[in-house]
Amino acid sequence: MSHSDATAAPAPAAVQGATRIKAVILLAMLGFLLLVPMFLYPIFLMKILCFALFAAGFNLLLGYTGLLSFGHAAFFGGGAYFTAHAVKVWGLSPELGILVGVIGAAGLGLIMGLIAIRRQGIYFAMITLALSQMFFFFCLQAAFTNGEDGIQSVPRGIFLGVLDLSNQINMYYFVLGVFLLGILAIWRIINSPFGMILKSIRENEARATSLGYTVARYKLAAFVMSAAIAGLAGSVKSLVFQFATLTDVAWQMSGEVILMTLLGGIGTLIGPVIGAGLVVTLQNYLATSPLPVTVITGVVFMVCVLLFRRGLVGEFYASRIGRRLGFKSDS
Amino acid sequence: MTMIFGVPMAALMGQLLIGLINGSFYALLSLGLAVIFGLLRVINFAHGAQYMLGAFVALLLLTWTGVNYWIALILAPLIVGTFGALVERTMLSRLYKLDHLYGLLFTFGLALTIEGTFRYFFGSSGQPYPTPPALAGGVNLGFMFLPIYRGWVIVASLAVCIAVWLLIEKTKLGSYLRAATENPVLVQSFGVNVPLLLTLTYALGASLAAFAGVLAAPIYQVSPLMGTNIIIVVFAVVVVGGMGSILGAIVTGYLLGIAEGLTKVFYPEASNTVIFVIMAIVLILRPAGLFGKDV
Numbered sequence: 363m364s365h366s367d368a369t370a371a372p373a374p375a376a377v378q379g380a381t382r383i384k385a386v387i388l389l390a391m392l393g394f395l396l397l398v399p400m401f402l403y404p405i406f407l408m409k410i411l412c413f414a415l416f417a418a419g420f421n422l423l424l425g426y427t428g429l430l431s432f433g434h435a436a437f438f439g440g441g442a443y444f445t446a447h448a449v450k451v452w453g454l455s456p457e458l459g460i461l462v463g464v465i466g467a468a469g470l471g472l473i474m475g476l477i478a479i480r481r482q483g484i485y486f487a488m489i490t491l492a493l494s495q496m497f498f499f500f501c502l503q504a505a506f507t508n509g510e511d512g513i514q515s516v517p518r519g520i521f522l523g524v525l526d527l528s529n530q531i532n533m534y535y536f537v538l539g540v541f542l543l544g545i546l547a548i549w550r551i552i553n554s555p556f557g558m559i560l561k562s563i564r565e566n567e568a569r570a571t572s573l574g575y576t577v578a579r580y581k582l583a584a585f586v587m588s589a590a591i592a593g594l595a596g597s598v599k600s601l602v603f604q605f606a607t608l609t610d611v612a613w614q615m616s617g618e619v620i621l622m623t624l625l626g627g628i629g630t631l632i633g634p635v636i637g638a639g640l641v642v643t644l645q646n647y648l649a650t651s652p653l654p655v656t657v658i659t660g661v662v663f664m665v666c667v668l669l670f671r672r673g674l675v676g677e678f679y680a681s682r683i684g685r686r687l688g689f690k691s692d693s
Numbered sequence: 694m695t696m697i698f699g700v701p702m703a704a705l706m707g708q709l710l711i712g713l714i715n716g717s718f719y720a721l722l723s724l725g726l727a728v729i730f731g732l733l734r735v736i737n738f739a740h741g742a743q744y745m746l747g748a749f750v751a752l753l754l755l756t757w758t759g760v761n762y763w764i765a766l767i768l769a770p771l772i773v774g775t776f777g778a779l780v781e782r783t784m785l786s787r788l789y790k791l792d793h794l795y796g797l798l799f800t801f802g803l804a805l806t807i808e809g810t811f812r813y814f815f816g817s818s819g820q821p822y823p824t825p826p827a828l829a830g831g832v833n834l835g836f837m838f839l840p841i842y843r844g845w846v847i848v849a850s851l852a853v854c855i856a857v858w859l860l861i862e863k864t865k866l867g868s869y870l871r872a873a874t875e876n877p878v879l880v881q882s883f884g885v886n887v888p889l890l891l892t893l894t895y896a897l898g899a900s901l902a903a904f905a906g907v908l909a910a911p912i913y914q915v916s917p918l919m920g921t922n923i924i925i926v927v928f929a930v931v932v933v934g935g936m937g938s939i940l941g942a943i944v945t946g947y948l949l950g951i952a953e954g955l956t957k958v959f960y961p962e963a964s965n966t967v968i969f970v971i972m973a974i975v976l977i978l979r980p981a982g983l984f985g986k987d988v
Contacts, residue, residue, distance in 0.1 A: 488928045492932065495925045495929075
């Protein structure tokens with residue numbers, strides 16, 4: 363195959379190649395995720411999975427609808443608080459507790475979304491930031507969150523009355539299951555007709571309106587779905603670490619999830635997962651160093667924005683090798 | 694003791710004063726944000742960090758070289774403004790052609806880096822900055838005691854806000870600036886150096902933040918984290934006022950500061966959130982903001 367062919371339009375064989383490579387990578391990753399708790403500390407892995415799901419849910423909004431939310435910490439931390447409260451105080455089982463967390467986060471997303479989608483672009487980002495900060499102060503003062511102490515020693519419970527989650531390995535596979543379901547849901551959403559409409563709004567909102575789509579309603583739906591997935595990630599995280607604190611609702615958390623998505627690749631399914639893995643690993647290594655993590659994350663942020671805005675995965679897709687293999691830069 | 698609405702007059706006036714002082718900072722900061730946004734279309738997330746830098750430059754000038762408050766009030770904005778100009782020239786200017794969100798993300802990263810670096814060198818705890826001797830003490834107004842320094846903050850911020858407004862509305866430079874906001878390509882074709890104008894504008898915004906930082910130093914403690922929380926409130930102020938007008942940013946800053954102070958008197962639990970609540974209500978009733986023109 364000549365070089366110009368590969369750059370202009372990938373031949374059908376190459377596209378097939380990309381699908382095949384993706385399938386192989388997916389299988390390899392799945393095998394890796396199933397076996398990895400034998401080599402690495404499960405809590406660390408579960409943390410990565412939670413953040414990966416959080417970032418993937420965030421990317422549903424930023425990458426596929428083109429809305430930059432600076433307030434996703436509210437849903438992540440809100441989900442964590444709701445689940446922790448439901449499990450610890452109401453004594454619900456873990457699956458019902460997570461359900462409470464997800465519904466709570468989705469409800470929060472509905473309220474915030476209704477207000478925020480009235481403005482676009484930069485304003486949208488600032489409004490979501492301000493609203494999530496408002497939720498932060500609510501959590502600081504509300505009785506059920508215990509203020510600065512947070513909700514501590516949350517019981518993990520027994521999943522469906524069968525699987526004892528206090529066992530670390532059981533918990534890992536439970537988290538992995540939730541993570542895979544979440545990713546599957548996102549994949550299903552972005553490849554549905556609904557997802558196509560979201561992408562059309564991202565590309566050209568005015569044209570989507572002129573085609574007769576009620577853009578505001580689609581944006582709101584995407585916002586609520588994204589909030590629900592972020593809430594799911596937060597709910598699971600509160601069970602993994604057995605506490606829910608103000609850190610999860612603070613605005614720094616909203617910044618972190620943006621970084622994960624940007625670093626991995628906005629608008630790619632796998633990018634945010636890889637970005638989350640890298641950022642959590644980085645934080646883990648820097649946790650003991652005297653240098654504040656924010657210095658490094660800040661620099662990574664600036665470098666990403668200045669030099670590779672497509673993120674690691676996106677740049678690979680757009681690179682000569684990626685294109686020759688038949689990846690599209692926006693897939 | 695005189696009572697107004699069931700609240701002691703002294704308490705009411707005290708909180709009104711605090712609200713007015715907070716409002717002074719909100720006005721200065723949202724003015725800087727609005728000036729930068731007007732021309733560069735960048736939401737300067739590093740505005741809080743530049744405010745913190747202003748306070749720190751003043752503190753370091755005092756402890757290392759013994760430079761007093763009055764000189765720091767001029768010098769710190771100049772230093773931070775120069776730093777802002779460098780950042781704009783070397784990095785931020787590469788992002789103008791892209792989606793405006795990248796400017797927000799870049800300045801967010803810049804803010805994290807600056808604040809993290811200062812935390813590394815100076816720790817998270819606040820350090821006191823002495824009130825300049827000329828402004829120490831206070832006067833008894835009869836119904837309340839007014840510390841002179843706080844009165845000075847209100848006067849100084851009002852003076853600077855009016856000066857910047859005059860600069861933009863009444864001078865030739867300001868007319869270039871306003872023209873470049875409307876149509877940068879056309880203004881450049883008339884021979885105005887628009888890239889230089891952009892650099893100067895960012896430097897002006899950054900030095901306004903630094904000026905607010907120096908003003909704040911004797912009132913609040915000088916700490917690396919002093920800018921992070923205020924900047925989110927200022928974002929809400931900017932959303933309420935609407936980015937459209939300079940005057941709107943100033944007026945909204947003072948109004949919301951006073952609203953916050955009054956809330957502290959009548960319903961203290963909501964004092965942290967009242968500005969965000971007002972923002973939500975304004976967005977529902979008037980999405981473009983109180984003074985905004987765009988929809």
